Amino acid sequence: MEDVAARAGVSRALVSIVFRGAVGASEGTRERVFAAAADLGYQPDRRASRLGRTRTRMLGVVFGVGHAFHGDLIDSLYAAAAVSDYEVVLSGVTPRRSEEEAVRALLAERCEGIVLVGSALPSPALSELAGRLPAVSVLRDVRVEGVDVVRTDDAEGLRQAVTHLHGLGHRRIVHADGGRAPGAAQRRRGYRSAARRLGLPSMPLLPGGLTEEDGARAAGALLRLPPGEGPTAVTAFNDRCALGFLDAVRRAGLMVPEQLSVVGFDDIRAASYAHIALTTIRQDADALGRLAIERVASRLDGGEPPGSPVVVAPALVVRATTGAPR
Amino acid sequence: MEDVAARAGVSRALVSIVFRGAVGASEGTRERVFAAAADLGYQPDRRASRLGRTRTRMLGVVFGVGHAFHGDLIDSLYAAAAVSDYEVVLSGVTPRRSEEEAVRALLAERCEGIVLVGSALPSPALSELAGRLPAVSVLRDVRVEGVDVVRTDDAEGLRQAVTHLHGLGHRRIVHADGGRAPGAAQRRRGYRSAARRLGLPSMPLLPGGLTEEDGARAAGALLRLPPGEGPTAVTAFNDRCALGFLDAVRRAGLMVPEQLSVVGFDDIRAASYAHIALTTIRQDADALGRLAIERVASRLDGGEPPGSPVVVAPALVVRATTGAPR
C-alpha cells in the first residue's frame, strides 16, 4: 500500500479512500491510484481492512456440504449478501466436522451474524449462540429466544399436495414421513390437517426420511401392505425420498401415475429432469436466502430485535408423477 | 486480551503465548490465563492473529456447492488440513458466482495456497494463479506449468469397468460419454484402449454428461438403436449419469442386469443404496483430499517445486447392476 501511495504520489490514506470507494478523492487521483496498484499487482488485504474497521460486515453460513438444496440456498445467500454489502463466510458441516465446530470457526473470525442452514443444533447451544450475535435458522423451525427463523410453510405445502391429489380423485393418500428432519413435524401436521379437512380416511404413516434410501424403504413398507389396503397416492417428505420411493415401486412393477401417484417436496433440480418429472412442492430457495440475509442485516444495521418466524409460501409444481386414480 | 491479562495478573504477551500453546509459560500461569479467559468469555481473534503472524496458514478451497462428490472431498480436505495445521477457507461456485470470483475472494484473504476442486478455469487464468501461490487442481487433469494435479486414474477406472464386463461375457460394450467434463477425455481413452486390447468391436459413444438428465438422454439414444445393434453393457461417465440412464432404460422395459449391464464412476453415496446397488468405479475421496493438502503443504513448508500429477488408483465396486449377458 505504501508503495502504491508512493508511486501514485499520494498518501496511504488516499489509497485507502480510493479502494474503499469512499468520497474525498478526485477523479484524476482515483485513476492514478488504480494505475499504480495495477502496475504493482497490489490488492488490498481484507483481513487487515476488517481489523481496522469497527464492523467486519461478515456473515457466517453453516451448511451441509454436498446437500443439493443447501447448494441452491448458498447461491441465494451469496447474491443477497452482496446486495446488502455483506460478505459471506462459509463453514461446512461434514461427517467429520460437527456443526459445533463449524460455528466455532465462524465466531473466531468475528462474524457479525450467523445463518444456520438446516441446523441440528440443540436448543441450549442455539440459545447461547443467539446471545452472542444475531442468528437465523433457515429451513428448521426452532423456538428459541433470540433466534430468527426463515422457513417454508411446510404444513401448507403438504396441504397443497393433499388437496391436489384429492382434486384428482384420490381418497387413500399416505405420507412417507421425515422423522426428526427439519420441517418433518410440520409436514406431518399439514398432511393430517388436510386429510381431516377433506374427510379422507386416516392412514398410518410410512417410515421415510431424508434420502433416496429412506424412500425406497418406505416403498418396501407400502408394498407389504395387504392388497386393497394400500393407498392410491403418496406424499413424500422430500424429493430425494420421493425419488427413491419411485424407483422402488416402479421396479416392483407398479405404474406411476396410473396405479400410484407420488408428490415430493423441495423441487430440487433432479425433480424437473424430463425423465423424472416429479410433481412436487417447491421451496423458494431464492426467497429463503434473501429473507435470511434481510433478517440478520436489519438486526445488525437497523438494530431491530429478533422477529417472529418468516414463513415463505411453497408452490405446487405439477409434473408427471400424479394423475387420477385408476 | 488486555482484560484477560490483567485478570490473570500477567502481560498480554503471556496470554498470547498461552493461547498459541507456545513454550514459555508455567503450568500455573496457563491455568490462570484460561480461567480468566473463560470468566470473561474471551476468544482470540483469528483475523488479528493472522495479521500479526508472518504466515497465515490458510488454504483456500474452490468447489461447487451442492455437488455430492465435492462434499465428500471437502470432508477429506478439512481433515487433512487439520493434520498439517492449516486452516481451510471455502469459496463456493454457484450459478451466480463464478469460479473467477471465488478465486478472487480467496486471494483477498491472503490464502497461502489454493485447492481447486473440479475446476473449469481456462489455462491462462490457472497459469496466472499458479504464479501467485501454490495451486493444485483436484479431479481435473490440467497441464499448466506450476499447477499441481491430484486426480483419479480415470483411464484405469474405465479399463477396470470394461475388463469386468468382458469377464462377465460381454462383447458389445458402449460408453456414455462425459463430453468436456473433468476426467471425461481420460475415461473415454480408457474405455477405448481396453476395448481395443480385449478385441471388442468398436462402438460409437453415447452422448452423456454429468447429470441424471444426461444419462437419461444417453438411454434415449441407446433405445433408438436398431434391434440387434444395441450393446449388452454400458459404462457411464459417472454415477449420476448412470442413475439417470438406469431409470430411463428400466422405464422403457429393459431389465438390468439381465438385458443390460451398467457401470458408473465415482461411487457417490447413492450408488450404494440397497435399492440402487450400482456397480461402479470408486474414486477415493479421502486419498484425493489428503494428497491435495500434502502437495500444497509440502510446497509451502518444504519449499518443494510443483511435481508431476499425483494419480490415485480407482477401485471396482461390484454391486447389482452388472451380470452375464442374457
Place this chain on the structure above:
DNA sequence: TGCTCGTACTAGAGCGCTCTAGTTGAGGAG
C-alpha cells in the same frame, strides 16, 4: 561469593489496513 544458564515473563514494535482530526488552497460572498 560471583558467575553462568535457563525458565518465566514483559515491553514494545510491527502486521496492513481504517478513520478521525486535522491542513491546504481554490473559489465565492460581502
Place this chain on the structure above:
DNA sequence: CTCCTCAACTAGAGCGCTCTAGTACGAGCA
C-alpha cells in the same frame, strides 16, 4: 481584500494480535 466554505488531501493513532529482544531471578557450579 478579507473571511468563509468546501473539496482534496495528509498525519498518525488505533484495530487485536505476534514476536523479537529484552529483564528478573533462582539454581547450579567453581
